[in-house]
Amino acid sequence: MSLQKGKCDAKLGLEIEEYLKKMGVHTPTVKDNLEVADEIKLEAIQRHFKVIMETLGLDLKDDSLEETPKRVAKMFVNEVFWGLKTEHFPKCTVIENKMGYDEMVVEKDITVMSNCEHHFVTIDGKAHIAYIPKGKVLGLSKMNRIVEYFSRRPQVQERIAEQVYHALSYILGTDDVAVVIEGVHYCVRSRGVEDYNSKTITLKLGGCFKNEPEARAEFLSAVGAR
Numbered sequence: 001m002s003l004q005k006g007k008c009d010a011k012l013g014l015e016i017e018e019y020l021k022k023m024g025v026h027t028p029t030v031k032d033n034l035e036v037a038d039e040i041k042l043e044a045i046q047r048h049f050k051v052i053m054e055t056l057g058l059d060l061k062d063d064s065l066e067e068t069p070k071r072v073a074k075m076f077v078n079e080v081f082w083g084l085k086t087e088h089f090p091k092c093t094v095i096e097n098k099m100g101y102d103e104m105v106v107e108k109d110i111t112v113m114s115n116c117e118h119h120f121v122t123i124d125g126k127a128h129i130a131y132i133p134k135g136k137v138l139g140l141s142k143m144n145r146i147v148e149y150f151s152r153r154p155q156v157q158e159r160i161a162e163q164v165y166h167a168l169s170y171i172l173g174t175d176d177v178a179v180v181i182e183g184v185h186y187c188v189r190s191r192g193v194e195d196y197n198s199k200t201i202t203l204k205l206g207g208c209f210k211n212e213p214e215a216r217a218e219f220l221s222a223v224g225a226r
Helices: 010-023 038-056 068-080 140-151 157-172 213-222
Strands: 094-096 105-116 122-131 136-138 177-185 200-205
Touching: 010 157, 038 068, 105 140, 105 157, 105 177, 105 213, 122 140, 122 157, 136 140, 136 157, 140 157, 157 177, 157 200, 177 213
Parallel strands: none
Antiparallel strands: 094 136, 105 122, 122 177, 177 200
């Protein structure tokens, strides 16, 4: 998926950000820098990345390399890190639970594509989400979009799980939310230990999923997690 500005809710994004700060799981950011115009960010990133490439010894007069600083700047601002802006939080349509549905709603195998904030390389994985409705039911695609929003910023996997959980809990008005994320970290695969086979699994469980073994087991079984 990519950013769809017509499907964003800036007001809800601000509410969620304040709630995440209250819960201690917000992304460390500097407000004044976030509010700098995109044109200024693009110019600054392009200039600094050009210096990085030159410092590595690359010849930016080469036709394959000369546009790379500009490409990287556009990628950072417009593609991989657009989730840093609260104004890009997705619209989250909820309806009244008129049908009285009181079993799990599960969305599994949601794409997670993020960047490790320690090395700025890829985190590639899947998210599995469940909740038990109380007064509200959430449009299914909104869970995918919430995961994407929090993924599109420098991250650690533990924080993604926390942020998705608390955002859904806030929107749905219930603690009965469960989030599992399975991720392959290229900071582990392509550098350091260079382990090509390992996978990281993080969970954030609340309400009945945390306190009731039967609900936890049903969720984990539904998403195929052990």
